[in-house]
Amino acid sequence: MTRQKTYLVISALGEDHPGIVNQLSKVVLDQGCNIEDSRMTVLGGEFAAMLLVEGKWNTLAKIENALPELERQLGMTIICKRTGERATGRNLLPYAIDVVSMDHPGIVNNLAGFFAERDINIEDLSTSTYAAAHTGTPMFAVHMTVGIPADLHIAALREDFMDYCDALNLDAVLEPLKG
Template sequence: MSTPKNYLVISALGKDQPGIVKALSRKILDEGCNITDSRMTVLGGEFAILLLIEGPWNTLAKLESAVPELQEDLGLTIICKRTEGKVRSSNLLPYMVEVVSMDHPGIVNQLAEFFSERDINIEDMVTNCYSAAHTGTPMFSVHMSVGIPSEIHIAALREEFMDYCDALNLDAVIEPIKG
């Protein structure tokens, strides 16, 4: 019988500076834990990181107890939470959604509303504002991964989504994630 895996989610936020990832990953390694999933970005002048850490129960506890010192040393606000491993549902189909439009308030909310009303989970999302080439028009892009329940008719969903996006003047693509 295999030992159940233990997981800890760490969220950290603070002024962007070189060496944050090195210091966090070193502490995690020194405590005998492993980073199994992560997201990192700079938003404005702030560095934000989400880490899924795996390790024996006692090493995760040691890492949790080191958080106050890490916060002080790195100037970060750190939150830790124990969690379980992700359970992959065999009835969810992984799809990628890409949306681009002129920037205006409410795009994320509109997309979230569309998927939420159909019980489709947004599993990952990245948004970005940029200036269009040649014109400098403020643009907005969204890239997300969603889990579509297998009982949903994909062709009908795709048509409904494309009509929804057309009505909002959003250029969109929804495709299966391959691999």
């Protein structure tokens, strides 16, 4: 009989400075737990981290108890929430989507609306801005992973998505997630 894994999701936000990842990961390691998944980045002058920590219920409790002191030491806002393993009831196909366009408000909302209307879950999303080579035009890039129901006709979805993006002047690619 396999043991149901127990998890703690930790979210931390605060002014960026060296050593944050070291101190966050040390608290996890010191309690005998493991970081199974994470996202960490600097946004403006702030460091943002989300960690999925796996451990026994009592070791996760030790991390929960250590977080207020870590929050004080790092000068960050840290919140946590217990969670279980992800439900795998639906037969979903992982697809990657990349979109690039001139930067303007509403791109993320438009893309999210397209997939929400079709009951397609956005599982991961990251965006960035940059200056186009030669012209310096402000550009916007979106990379996302979605779970497409296996019974959905992919060719029709891809055609609808490309038409939608063309109407919004967005360059887009929708392809199976590799690896």
